[in-house]
Amino acid sequence: MIEGTLCFVVSDDQVLLIEKRRGLGEGWYNGPGGKREDGETLRECAIREVREEVGIDVDTPALSKAGELTFRLDGDPQIHCHVFRTDRFDGEPRPSEEARPEWFPLDEVPYDQMWDDDSLWLPGVLQGRTVEGRFDFEGGEPLDDADFVDHDLAWGIEFE
Numbered sequence: 001m002i003e004g005t006l007c008f009v010v011s012d013d014q015v016l017l018i019e020k021r022r023g024l025g026e027g028w029y030n031g032p033g034g035k036r037e038d039g040e041t042l043r044e045c046a047i048r049e050v051r052e053e054v055g056i057d058v059d060t061p062a063l064s065k066a067g068e069l070t071f072r073l074d075g076d077p078q079i080h081c082h083v084f085r086t087d088r089f090d091g092e093p094r095p096s097e098e099a100r101p102e103w104f105p106l107d108e109v110p111y112d113q114m115w116d117d118d119s120l121w122l123p124g125v126l127q128g129r130t131v132e133g134r135f136d137f138e139g140g141e142p143l144d145d146a147d148f149v150d151h152d153l154a155w156g157i158e159f160e
């Protein structure tokens with residue numbers, strides 16, 4: 001299964017999202033992130049993806065694990081996604097080919113322009129809670145055209 005990361009930077013009651021310009025979830029808002037490369041840890045993956053996509057540095061002790069999400073399509077696990085959260089970063093967000101960064105007030109996160117499951121777990125993560133979740137989609141490839149049909153969530157998970 002593919003291992004990936006998402007990173008949510010929260011600062012001054014705002015969260016840094018990206019409008020994804022290509023690939024899975026194109027046109028929707030998400031946290032910066034992507035697939036883990038050989039030889040890197042998940043934390044290293046999160047730091048690299050944030051740097052590549054929006055040009056800021058989140059490599060500080062404040063970067064912590066907030067979730068583990070498994071996305072299944074027609075019963076098959078597709079992506080195991082490790083969610084990180086931080087309230088510290090260096091630099092100024094800038095756009096890239098993959099992503100256009102935008103700050104949103106925490107009470108104005110555009111859930112209607114995000115993956116359908118995000119409104120179930122992201123509010124808690126933005127508040128600093130930890131979560132483990134499984135999300136079931138049906139309807140065949142690609143995942144971002146499939147229907148979100150079922151889920152299972154557990155809060156207050158202790159990650160290392």
Ligand SMILES: Nc1nc2c([nH]c(=O)n2[C@H]2C[C@H](O)[C@@H](COP(=O)(O)OP(=O)(O)OP(=O)(O)O)O2)c(=O)[nH]1
Pocket residue numbers: 004005006022023024025030031032033034035071079081098115116117118135143
């Ligand atoms: N918030 C959220 N993110 C999701 C969901 N499902 C899902 O695959 N993702 C994330 C996990 C990955 O970070 C991202 C898809 O991977 P990606 O960004 O690497 O895909 P890509 O096809 O653009 O490939 P790449 O070349 O950028 O690596 O979407 C979901 O339901 N909610």
